[in-house]
Amino acid sequence: MILRLGLSPRMLHTSDIRPGQSARLLQVGGERSFRRRLMELGFLPGTSVRLVRRVAVGDLVEFEVRGGHISLRASEAVALVFESSR
């Protein structure tokens, strides 16, 4: 199933999402302990996540998930793959 989605054109990366826009998570990747931590914070596939802002100075991205606001480095947020709403 993951393979099929991997080829799907409906995948979005963090860089494709505008600030203020929400998207549904499709996959959580990255190194195991990072992935586990993200999932425990609520970044689970199927969850709706809002990209709050990009912090240009620090090169971070702020997400809202389950009422909490979490910032990740833009380079590390590539672990999150979203589903296009259309």
Place this chain on the structure above:
Amino acid sequence: MSAKSPAAPAAGPRTPLVAVAGNPNTGKTTLFNRLTGSDQKVANYPGVTVDRHAGHMRLPGGLDISVLDVPGTYSLSARSREEEIAIQSIAGLGGEAPPDLVVLVVDATQLSRNLYMALQILELEVPLVVALNMTDVLESRSESIDAEALARELGVPVVSISALKGAGIQELERSIERTLTNPKTALPGPRWTPESTELRADLDRIADSMPPDWIRGSPTRARALAAWALLSVDAPDELHGVPDAVRRLALERRARAAADGRQVDAEIIRGRYDWIDSRMGTFVRPSRRGRERSERADTVLLNPWLGFPIFLATMSVVFLALFSWSEPAIHAIESTFGWVSDLVRGAMGPSIARDFVTEGLIAGVGSVVVFLPQILLLFLFIGVLEDTGYMARVACLMDRIMRSMGLNGRAFVPMLSGYACAVPAILATRTMERQRDRTLTMMVIPLMTCSARLPVYTLVIGALFPPTMLLGFAPVQSLLLVLMYLFSTVLALIVAAVLSRTMLKAPSVPLILEMPPYRMPHWPSVLRQMVQKSRAFLSEAGSVILLCTIALWGLLSFPKDPGLEARRDVLAAQVATLEAEASTPDAQARLDVIAAEQADIAGQQLRSSYAGRLGHAIEPTIEPLGFDWKIGVGLIGAFAAREVFVATMGVVYGIGDADEESATLRDQIHKEKRANGEPVYTPLVGLSLMVFFALACQCMSTLAAVRRETKSWAWVAFLFAYMTALAWVASFVVYQGGRLAGL
């Protein structure tokens, strides 16, 4: 863990233990402070540098309980030894006493994420009371939580509180009391149990391998700990308390599951969240308004153009306040100690004992206490920045710079603290997760311009550089001071960058930074933190500085030359008689002659003292930097604490009580000549001296703190060696380079 865990709790009545747990930023510490008041003790978790806050309180019905503040975590899963504390405190492992009850502080505005930890605790079969905090914030968003429905679904008491305003605390205390007398009402058993037979087989297999103190006769608890191990154990992790069999099986089972295409992590986490999500609708009546005010504030404070300037402005205000507000207090402390010293000197006859008390003991205590105003203020500012939520934004803004040095944004607070004093700054590295990150930060903190360097800079700049304006508007003296701050900061960054690419090379760890909403600080908590950190400074640094000052006094005063001593007593007697006479011009002239001879005796005494001999011994090594043996004596003195340099130079030049503003000391420095008649102190020597002070590791208490935090003498030795070498080379380059340039 099994080997060193304590015996089962003693039979008979003992004080029940209540652990306060919760996610970071939920108001957990505020609640802990409310419950225990001032009845608190800060200690250390064994083997880990994490503060362990514990306290006592009496419940409304008269029951006395112990309260433990469990460090804030999002989950009980762990990878590092620090994170391991949460599971150990709640499950009663690794030498921690098992709590009779856990109070979980839950942020009502982030209910589902906070309930995740509630499920983990319930799986462990520990009685649980949920303190639902920040319901007032929720109400202001016209949202609400049905606490009764939540209590029904979780099967444990739920009490709405506002830790900040103190609402609902009595209710919570009564609930704690009821639950302690009847724990069954808060032990509903696990809410989530694995559905898949494969996962159940994994958990059972791992549970079978557990030692008895992990299982405690409960198969449910054993399965919960198995799930914990399955999520936590990693091939490279820093966990210490996991039995080998458990570790091996967890790794093996996870690998086997992965080979079958199963992700056990996701399965467990998803299972818990599915339980929560399917019931959220029954607890919460949402209205999607979110935290608009905080977000609006962040559009300014994290703005690409304004964010950084605002941050710099905030830091400038903090530093200006740090120096200008502390000044009156510092002066008051100095004059108080001077007054006490004079009082003692008047009361005791001239003797070695008197010198020891005034020059060793009182001066030593004074040189410790004089740092307190700046340290108190710095921790006040840090506390406010943290409590309002701005510090998370600072970590955001600083992350890119910190990353280039192999650190993350969290290293900023400790580095900032280093500008006041390295000792509390080194203690502040505990907020970082990895030991390697903490070590790296500790290796550069002592380069930050701490407040003890300031008196030295003030003395040198005041004595050797003209109070003129550069280009007609920029005061040379202030400019030099700013330059010294910039110099040390840039050097610290360079050293960190080099170390992170060589000795402390490590893969960069992904950053996960929570951005809490902005709120007003809880003043009692801020003040308590300020006092606790300052106390840590007094006990850590204070004792070392005091001991060194006393040792230094000994080095400067011994051995005594009987002939000089006798002559000194004669002169003192003459002064007394002359002062008793009317202040005739003749008496005044004779007094001046005697004063000159007294200074000469002091100089001779110094030369023959142990410190003087040491100064002579090291003179060849510091001569290329432009320093003579007298400066050498000052440098030796500065190893106790840098600002002791000023007082030591006062002794060296035979000036009684000298401080950095002292005109006589400045004068003496100005006049001091070498044997060939050249002045000892030129602006170039001054610059070389300041560079040396900026870089050399002349602080025993810093070394003691690093030893305590790293538990390694090797790092202490490295820190001392690299800083001293760096200082010597830099001063050499400055002095010899300056000479070549004809300065």
